Amino acid sequence: MNVAGVSHFRELAQQHLPNFLFQYIDGGAYQEQTLEANRADLRDMVFRQRALVDVTEMDLSTNLFGMDMSMPVGLGPIGLAGMYRRRGETMAARAAVRAGLPFVLSSLALCDLEEVGAAINAPFWFQLYVVKDRGFVRDLIQRAKDVGCTALFHTVDVPVTAVRWRDIRSGLSAQPSFAGGIKWWWEILTHPSWAWDVGVMGKPHGCGNLTPVMGKNPKLNDYWKWVGQNLDASITWKDYDFIREQWDGPLIIKGIMDPEDARTAASVGIDGVVVTNHGGRQLDGAPSTISMLPRIVEAAGDKLAVTMDGGVRSGGDVLKALACGAKGVFLGRAWAYALAGAGEKGVDLMLAQIRQELASEMAMCGVTSVQDIRAQDVLDPRTLRDIRDV
Numbered sequence: 175m176n177v178a179g180v181s182h183f184r185e186l187a188q189q190h191l192p193n194f195l196f197q198y199i200d201g202g203a204y205q206e207q208t209l210e211a212n213r214a215d216l217r218d219m220v221f222r223q224r225a226l227v228d229v230t231e232m233d234l235s236t237n238l239f240g241m242d243m244s245m246p247v248g249l250g251p252i253g254l255a256g257m258y259r260r261r262g263e264t265m266a267a268r269a270a271v272r273a274g275l276p277f278v279l280s281s282l283a284l285c286d287l288e289e290v291g292a293a294i295n296a297p298f299w300f301q302l303y304v305v306k307d308r309g310f311v312r313d314l315i316q317r318a319k320d321v322g323c324t325a326l327f328h329t330v331d332v333p334v335t336a337v338r339w340r341d342i343r344s345g346l347s348a349q350p351s352f353a354g355g356i357k358w359w360w361e362i363l364t365h366p367s368w369a370w371d372v373g374v375m376g377k378p379h380g381c382g383n384l385t386p387v388m389g390k391n392p393k394l395n396d397y398w399k400w401v402g403q404n405l406d407a408s409i410t411w412k413d414y415d416f417i418r419e420q421w422d423g424p425l426i427i428k429g430i431m432d433p434e435d436a437r438t439a440a441s442v443g444i445d446g447v448v449v450t451n452h453g454g455r456q457l458d459g460a461p462s463t464i465s466m467l468p469r470i471v472e473a474a475g476d477k478l479a480v481t482m483d484g485g486v487r488s489g490g491d492v493l494k495a496l497a498c499g500a501k502g503v504f505l506g507r508a509w510a511y512a513l514a515g516a517g518e519k520g521v522d523l524m525l526a527q528i529r530q531e532l533a534s535e536m537a538m539c540g541v542t543s544v545q546d547i548r549a550q551d552v553l554d555p556r557t558l559r560d561i562r563d564v
């Protein structure tokens with residue numbers, strides 16, 4: 175497969191998917207300022223190129239939340255991935271296992287916990303949205319335990335849902351008009367390999383984990399309505415008493431962007447945080463994740479394992495995040511593009527390319543182990559000053 179990097183997988187995804195699905199993956203909230211900032215701030219960072227260091231032996235391995243990993247990278251939760259390729263979550267989970275990396279299954283996946291568990295027969299991690307019906311949440315956590323999930327990621331940056339203008343323009347989240355309906359079918363018919371692979375062979379199209387409340391094949395509008403009406407906007411720090419009663423393994427909050435929130439997380443017994451703004455899909459105008467990472471690492475001290483995501487598209491981006499203190503980095507769109515563009519083999523290749531680039535960029539910065547990456551060793555003084563000035 176001659177695919178060169180995540181931007182190439184993105185092009186292939188755009189060719190393979192009907193427009194409304196490509197825009198769903200690619201887009202961000204409102205004016206997409208935060209979406210752009212995540213990429214721009216990573217791009218602006220520069221490395222310190224070093225010479226004449228023996229880099230014959232490289233060690234990328236680490237351990238996060240009890241899992242041995244071949245490099246500090248995981249596949250973060252992406253909703254509806256089974257709409258990009260047939261049973262897409264199981265494909266990505268298998269690729270993660272082959273690469274020795276964790277896969278985080280979204281609450282809003284097409285493949286449910288049991289389907290992924292049976293497909294990989296290895297531990298994976300689960301992402302939770304807390305909805306109003308706490309009985310349903312309790313059952314979902316129990317199901318995650320039963321299939322052997324070893325870490326729980328509670329997403330907190332969706333107290334309410336934001337609007338992505340692109341989803342309205344593409345017809346994904348708007349009430350379909352007559353003309354919109356024709357456009358929709360045109361998109362499906364002009365992408366026959368997707369239509370066959372996912373539209374015909376990829377059923378059921380409902381979110382598997384929600385089947386107890388939504389049935390197997392809910393209509394798209396009912397799905398958006400359910401998400402909008404059932405996410406619990408009243409949730410606060412007190413609710414961790416309830417979550418902790420159900421789950422005593424590693425508990426990670428996904429959606430921390432403020433040092434004060436990181437300190438509070440540590441005080442309520444959370445094990446880790448993901449510094450994330452949901453890939454620019456929620457609070458538009460929030461800062462980039464890489465710009466907030468150093469301050470959150472400082473606030474967390476040794477009480478929390480700090481990880482991050484947002485705009486990571488290369489091994490070099492991973493190295494920049496590790497240099498800013500992240501213990502691990504999650505890929506979002508990177509794996510969604512690879513899956514949509516080239517299927518399971520695409521995810522394998524994308525991960526191999528990230529690994530290769532991480533190792534070679536580390537070597538050229540003169541570091542041989544991910545445990546030894548320190549900002550002052552791998553980042554140029556200009557970048558160091560910028561991240562300290564934030």
Ligand SMILES: Cc1cc2nc3c(=O)[nH]c(=O)nc-3n(C[C@H](O)[C@H](O)[C@H](O)COP(=O)(O)O)c2cc1C
Nearest residue numbers: 199250251252253280329452453484485486506507
């Ligand atoms: C299409 C799409 C669906 C997503 N679905 C979820 C989800 O169900 N749960 C969640 O916690 N985060 C979700 N996210 C956010 C990702 O986990 C991650 O935070 C984000 O994609 C990182 O930014 P990046 O894609 O620029 O790397 C989603 C992101 C995208 C792009």
